[in-house]
Amino acid sequence: MTPFGERVRQLRAAKGASLKQMADELEISSAFLSALEHGHKGTPSPMLLRQICTYFGLIWDAAEEMERLAALSDPRATVDTAGLSPDHTLVANLLARDIARLAPAQLSALLALLGGRPLSPNGHKADLSGNHVQTPRPGPRDGPYVDD
Template structure:
């Protein structure tokens, strides 16, 4: 499951609707909505994101957060290291090969390192 899929599922459960009901209201198939929730589909279109926000009648800040989650939820990531030093390409490939074996604490630590990258002081 992706962060976006988890957020949509929570919104759907909070509203008390099934995937089938939500899919019908959004004019998508239940199979597509299920795949989206389970992280088996890429980032939804902006149009669909707007329909989801409207369906849940969420305020602008919450909608913006949902849109941001969608941007960071594509399960098939491509990292372009062209023009970078060889160690960048090697690192990304090692990460891709090991990502499934990393525990949650390690992921949080890597996320903290990335969040602080480039910050001064």
């Protein structure tokens, strides 16, 4: 699941709408909406993104947050390390190879390191070894991974 898909699912649940109801309202197939929520489709088109924001009544900051989440939710992201150091290329390749094996605490630590906000419900961050470090949760403008 992508950050955008997770947020759509949260909003849909809060609205009490089924996947089929939302898909019908947006005039898309429920299979496509399901694939979008689960990260099996790429980022939504600008038109579909506007439709989704309108469906949930999102304006201003909330709509901009959905745009940020959509931009960061390509399930097949690529990293161009051309012109960077060998260490940059090594990190990109190791991450691509091992991302599925990272523990939640390690993912949280990487998000914090990269300026993202971990989606951990308990507000804990972790260092790269996976050890938890108690820190206050950052505000909604501190990164693209907002779950509020």
